[in-house]
Amino acid sequence: MKTFAEYQIFGRVGNIAPAGSTLKVSIAADYGRKNEKGEWEGKPYWNTVTIFNENTVRWAKVNLGPGDLVHARGTIRESSYEKDGETRYGVTLAAEQFDLLCPKDRQ
Known part of the structure; x- marks a missing residue:
């Protein structure tokens, strides 16, 4: 039986930071809700995804920007x-998959 640990995030890009040959991209998933006045309150949770694939790193450096809506999927690894x-x-x-769903300027 195959075992695995994976994640999936749909969210908005925050920071994009090179880290050696990889790229670290922070993504906010918003778990907002309406308050007692019926107004929407955002509650973003930030996660940093690491892109290891050199082709995806090159693509992301050119095509991603803060506020873009993205989908990231991959494996979770604990380290010490x-x-x-x-x-x-x-x-x-x-990140094993990283897709731009909608650029910020088209929202």
Whole structure:
């Protein structure tokens, strides 16, 4: 039986930051709701996705901008490292699919 851990995010691009040969893209998924006055209140949750594929990195650097609506899907990897005698833990959201759904300027 095959096992896996994956994620899927539909959201808006925040920061785009090169990190060595990869690209880190922060994406906000908005879990907003109406308040007691009936007004919409946004509640964004930010996740940073890492793009490893060099072709996708090149494409993203040219085609993505803050506010764009995107879809990202990939694997989740937990990592750990030692720093100052302490074990530190992190999670990598490694993008296997990354699609631009709608540029900000067309919304």
